[in-house]
Amino acid sequence: NAGVTQTPKFQVLKTGQSMTLQCAQDMNHEYMSWYRQDPGMGLRLIHYSVGAGITDQGEVPNGYNVSRSTTEDFPLRLLSAAPSQTSVYFCASNRGGGDEQFFGPGTRLTVL
């Protein structure tokens, strides 16, 4: 199993551009999540999904959009990038709500 994979590893955007961060898992997990990690702030939940077609907001959802059309994929869309979205983004998955969560390697995003 590849586990949780994320692309790209690095990305530089200009303010106002849009982009999609890709996340996929091959463990047949129902639950998937997106976090951002910032110095001094720790990891914070952006959006999560408890199954295909079901998504919900986390702690810091503004400026981000998600959808879940398949069990395997959970892309994160930045609609109009801002410098405040410069961060490291992690995707995670788990089998059920109380189960161990597995993380991808992260995407380092810089918005100029």
Added chain:
Amino acid sequence: KQEVTQIPAALSVPEGENLVLNCSFTDSAIYNLQWFRQDPGKGLTSLLLIQSSQREQTSGRLNASLDKSSGRSTLYIAASQPGDSATYLCAVRRGAQKLVFGQGTRLTINP
């Protein structure tokens, strides 16, 4: 609001020592607690998961304990090695999918 605190923020010890990392949380109504390890520039690796009904979990040289009533968890590392150097994060789960993370303890094991 659930808050998770890890003290100290950084710890440096010589190789071979046994050590304890601390995690405290403000709301005891948790589903479980998970310990992670993060190497510089990398993702998080899950170490141990303790359900709210459990008192401890063990994996190799690692032992994690949970005391819900006092809002505390500890991660015990036996016979530390330079390869254990990393940042250790604890996270508590409240709600279906809401993990709340501490800021982490940056551990350095000196050869």
